[in-house]
Amino acid sequence: MKFTTDIVIGLEIHAELDTQTKLFCSCATKGNQQPNTRCCPICLGHPGTRPVLNKKALDYATKLCLALGSKLTKEIVFSRKNYFYPDMSKNYQITQFEEPIGTGGTITLKTGRKIQLTRIHIEEDPAALAYTHGMKNSDSVLVDYNRAGNPLVEIVTEPQLTSPAEARDFLNRLISVLGYLNIFDITRGIIKADANISLKESNYSRVEIKNISGFKEIEKALTYEITRQKTQLRRGLKITRETRGWNPTSKTTLSLRTKETEADYGYILEPDLSLITLTDELIHLMKKEIPELAQQKSERYQREHKLSKEDADVMSMELELAQLFEKVATKIDPKLAARWLRRELLRVLNYNKKTTKEIQFNEKEIIELLSLVQTNTISETTAQKLMEQLMEKPFSPKEHIKKHNLEQVTNEKEIETLCKETIKEHPQAVKDYHAGEQKSLHYLLGQIMKKTRGKAEPTKTTKILKKELKKKEL
Amino acid sequence: MTPTTKTPSKKEIQNVLKECETHNKKHHCFTTLCKEEAQKQKKAKGTLSGIYISVKDNICVKDVETTAGSHILKGYLPKFDATTIQKLKEEGATIIGKTSCDAFGFGSFNTNVGKGFSIPKNPHDTKRTTGGSSGGSAAITQLATFPHVSLAESTGGSIACPASFCGIIGLTPTYGRVSRYGLIPYANSLDKIGIMSKKVSEIEPILKVISGFDEKDGTSLKEPLNLNAPKKLRIGIIKESYAKGIDPEIQKALKSILTKLKQKHTITEISLPLTTTYGVACYYILATSEASTNLACLSGLRYGQELPKKNKGFNSYFTEVRTKSFNQESKRRIMIGTFTRMAGYRDAYYIKATKVRTKIIQEYKKAFKTYDVLISPTMPFIAPTFSNIDKMTPLQNYLSDILTVGSNLAGLPHASIPIGKKEGMPIGLLAITDHLKEGTLLQTLKEIEALQ
Numbered sequence A: 001m002k003f004t005t006d007i008v009i010g011l012e013i014h015a016e017l018d019t020q021t022k023l024f025c026s027c028a029t030k031g032n033q034q035p036n037t038r039c040c041p042i043c044l045g046h047p048g049t050r051p052v053l054n055k056k057a058l059d060y061a062t063k064l065c066l067a068l069g070s071k072l073t074k075e076i077v078f079s080r081k082n083y084f085y086p087d088m089s090k091n092y093q094i095t096q097f098e099e100p101i102g103t104g105g106t107i108t109l110k111t112g113r114k115i116q117l118t119r120i121h122i123e124e125d126p127a128a129l130a131y132t133h134g135m136k137n138s139d140s141v142l143v144d145y146n147r148a149g150n151p152l153v154e155i156v157t158e159p160q161l162t163s164p165a166e167a168r169d170f171l172n173r174l175i176s177v178l179g180y181l182n183i184f185d186i187t188r189g190i191i192k193a194d195a196n197i198s199l200k201e202s203n204y205s206r207v208e209i210k211n212i213s214g215f216k217e218i219e220k221a222l223t224y225e226i227t228r229q230k231t232q233l234r235r236g237l238k239i240t241r242e243t244r245g246w247n248p249t250s251k252t253t254l255s256l257r258t259k260e261t262e263a264d265y266g267y268i269l270e271p272d273l274s275l276i277t278l279t280d281e282l283i284h285l286m287k288k289e290i291p292e293l294a295q296q297k298s299e300r301y302q303r304e305h306k307l308s309k310e311d312a313d314v315m316s317m318e319l320e321l322a323q324l325f326e327k328v329a330t331k332i333d334p335k336l337a338a339r340w341l342r343r344e345l346l347r348v349l350n351y352n353k354k355t356t357k358e359i360q361f362n363e364k365e366i367i368e369l370l371s372l373v374q375t376n377t378i379s380e381t382t383a384q385k386l387m388e389q390l391m392e393k394p395f396s397p398k399e400h401i402k403k404h405n406l407e408q409v410t411n412e413k414e415i416e417t418l419c420k421e422t423i424k425e426h427p428q429a430v431k432d433y434h435a436g437e438q439k440s441l442h443y444l445l446g447q448i449m450k451k452t453r454g455k456a457e458p459t460k461t462t463k464i465l466k467k468e469l470k471k472k473e474l
Numbered sequence B: 001m002t003p004t005t006k007t008p009s010k011k012e013i014q015n016v017l018k019e020c021e022t023h024n025k026k027h028h029c030f031t032t033l034c035k036e037e038a039q040k041q042k043k044a045k046g047t048l049s050g051i052y053i054s055v056k057d058n059i060c061v062k063d064v065e066t067t068a069g070s071h072i073l074k075g076y077l078p079k080f081d082a083t084t085i086q087k088l089k090e091e092g093a094t095i096i097g098k099t100s101c102d103a104f105g106f107g108s109f110n111t112n113v114g115k116g117f118s119i120p121k122n123p124h125d126t127k128r129t130t131g132g133s134s135g136g137s138a139a140i141t142q143l144a145t146f147p148h149v150s151l152a153e154s155t156g157g158s159i160a161c162p163a164s165f166c167g168i169i170g171l172t173p174t175y176g177r178v179s180r181y182g183l184i185p186y187a188n189s190l191d192k193i194g195i196m197s198k199k200v201s202e203i204e205p206i207l208k209v210i211s212g213f214d215e216k217d218g219t220s221l222k223e224p225l226n227l228n229a230p231k232k233l234r235i236g237i238i239k240e241s242y243a244k245g246i247d248p249e250i251q252k253a254l255k256s257i258l259t260k261l262k263q264k265h266t267i268t269e270i271s272l273p274l275t276t277t278y279g280v281a282c283y284y285i286l287a288t289s290e291a292s293t294n295l296a297c298l299s300g301l302r303y304g305q306e307l308p309k310k311n312k313g314f315n316s317y318f319t320e321v322r323t324k325s326f327n328q329e330s331k332r333r334i335m336i337g338t339f340t341r342m343a344g345y346r347d348a349y350y351i352k353a354t355k356v357r358t359k360i361i362q363e364y365k366k367a368f369k370t371y372d373v374l375i376s377p378t379m380p381f382i383a384p385t386f387s388n389i390d391k392m393t394p395l396q397n398y399l400s401d402i403l404t405v406g407s408n409l410a411g412l413p414h415a416s417i418p419i420g421k422k423e424g425m426p427i428g429l430l431a432i433t434d435h436l437k438e439g440t441l442l443q444t445l446k447e448i449e450a451l452q
Helices: A055-068 A163-180 A216-236 A279-291 A294-304 A310-319 A321-327 A335-351 A361-374 A381-392 A397-403 A410-425 A427-434 A439-452 A458-473 B010-027 B035-040 B084-088 B137-143 B162-164 B199-211 B248-262 B273-297 B314-325 B326-341 B347-367 B388-391 B394-399 B405-409 B437-450
Strands: A008-018 A080-084 A092-095 A106-108 A113-123 A126-132 A142-144 A152-159 A191-199 A207-213 A243-245 A252-258 B030-033 B054-057 B094-099 B147-155 B171-172 B192-197 B234-238 B266-270 B371-379 B414-422 B425-435
Touching: A008 A163, A008 A216, A055 A152, A055 A163, A055 A279, A080 B273, A092 A113, A106 A163, A126 B030, A126 B273, A142 B199, A152 A191, A163 A191, A163 A216, A163 A294, A163 A321, A191 A216, A207 A310, A216 A243, A216 A252, A243 B388, A279 B314, A294 A310, A294 A321, A294 A335, A310 A321, A310 A335, A321 A335, A335 A361, A335 A381, A381 A397, A410 A439, A410 A458, A427 A439, A427 A458, A427 B147, A439 A458, A458 B147, B010 B030, B010 B035, B010 B094, B010 B137, B030 B137, B030 B199, B035 B094, B054 B137, B054 B273, B084 B094, B084 B147, B094 B137, B094 B147, B137 B147, B137 B192, B147 B171, B147 B199, B147 B394, B162 B171, B162 B425, B171 B437, B192 B199, B199 B437, B234 B248, B248 B266, B248 B414, B248 B425, B248 B437, B273 B347, B273 B405, B326 B347, B347 B405, B371 B437, B405 B425, B414 B437, B425 B437
Parallel strands: A207 A243, B054 B094, B054 B147, B234 B266, B234 B371
Antiparallel strands: A008 A152, A008 A191, A080 A092, A106 A113, A113 A152, A126 A142, A191 A207, A243 A252, B030 B094, B147 B192, B171 B192, B171 B414, B371 B425, B414 B425
């Protein structure tokens, strides 16, 4: 392959499919957190047991391939990936090698660039290892098989990403698709990646970073690795083809092995799982279950609601937010709705460290709130406060403002009285304002807002205050 | 064996086990006798009440030591019954013990037993092999005087070979006919659980019970057991049966049976050149490739003998466990199987063998367009003596499977039935039918049995 960009990044992403039961047995994929409580002879690999494919996992992976434009294989086959490691009771992992479920496909980035996918395949998760004193200092390792056998999809990209930020955008977009298809549980958020990265300066010598957990970590690991490689090159050192591990604690990568000692997995076909044909009926059924995805929604929002690309992108990225937006936009000016949901709702969610899945109120409250804003009944300041309060406990904004007398003061006579009073009470500020101190105007406005608990309509108040101040100057 | 439909009394079970112990002293048929388990088993009333069943040691019986004849699995107590065992128990059968086999089924003479296990002796001559790998099952089937059948298993001929050497009937059904859940795998795409008995009539009731789809084994077949058979059989005698290397006396016995069969059925010669030429090589590549991955779990971590001290890295730990506990033949097959799927060799061996296997299946399928049943000797020679086996090279050893690997590779139902003797030792005939044609196979066996 011929590369031209300064940085070349390829990703292998593992996402856990949100099925009730494991890939090859009927153990629960979630629930009891006590180690080794969710396992059975099959996921523990007892000699004599056999894997039986979870059809739900196949459905989910099929949907993902269809959504990403991956070409589906006709027959599903699995392979044994053989290597000795304490996290695998069988000492082989059941995965897809020869023939993945999906080949090709694309994800379109924010910038409009299309990133090609190499393949999508299904595999089982190994067990979790726990080191009591860290990997280096422990003299033993504990194995928890609760996770063993959970269904994963691995999505492999072509080396077409050109920066850590692009890699992160790619992941965001992938998670968006997984979320829309309802096949991935973001709250458990188990997404892992191996990344390969190479720089033009080193003549694209490829370094692979293994086992990065969480998509924020992926960006960090890539950024670190670029800096490390650039520093090496500046010092006149060579970048060697190798596999490195990401240490999330020290935020560094460290060498695991060089390419010469690369593992040979001796793949064979998994003989216990007979060939499964992906029928046209199943594909048709799965196709029907694919909803309008983020990208299509964004395009539609721009077209139908005249939203800016940025607003439309944010509104459509997550299914829950998009659904909320669409409901609100039936009653409220879509542009106003988008602006408020994007700025205020997301700000409040961020502050509370919550996701859109965890919002307790529904569109009814938001519509009420925004119609109050749209009709100028309440001030933006009041609306912002109400949004914050809604996050704690749902209530009717309409009743709330009546009860607490929060309606915006728009009566010009009333505002004039307020301005006159305030001017009287703060002579020094008035003097400063007349001396050219613009800050004093804001101070006086602040005082009016304080008096009215933010209810005074800001545009009118500013206008009237200025008028009254001018009178005083004479 | 006539089904008694009477649940056996404590005393009856005791007598059966006592007899087994006596046989075991001389012939080493069992690795474990279910002295307590046989009594404790809940005796359901069913079509197999009063029938005693011995089980090859690679089939899991809950809470009964199951080692697959290996040292490394010594002490392994399965937490579940194999589906076949569960079904047999539900029909009232009594499980009496686990029978001796080559460790993991790796052998044709049952001499590759694990460290600490005894090699079973042929009931006709204790200086000779029972055949393998289901040798213990074949021996006890020949010796038992009580109503008995044995549950055995074949990967490349492990039922037919010992059945032939011990002079009993050994039937291997279509691949997938019987659930493999609970069978410790040798080579999953080849392993088949089957039945050994003294009389043909004893097979059918057992086959009916253990056949059928099992949701725990995705390769088990949904098609129901079909016991229909044509009255007049179109018999194909495999031409290669008369090749050099096949004992002339065995060829003679075969010819004499064929003469009798000819009176009622049509017999013509058929050649299976591909199977005969490439069968053994193809079989040993595929079987060892799969076997070497199956045995990977025996690393002394979750499964396999643990070392007293675990104060070393995982790699050196499991290496020591495996070096100490696997016998020579297991190591040989792990090494062959690891080699054949290694990057750089995989395409030339493993992948090629999967393709050859498809060709072999096609060769048989073509033959079954004109034949109901194919016939050959089961083994090229009668049960060899242990001293002769010692002189054989591993390759000669593997080549003794030449007549049995084909039907095993193709997953075809086949059975060995005694048709005569040489020097007092039984001679076996191998009958092969098309997939799912167990009925035709049983019919063939009945016809041959009636001739003697």
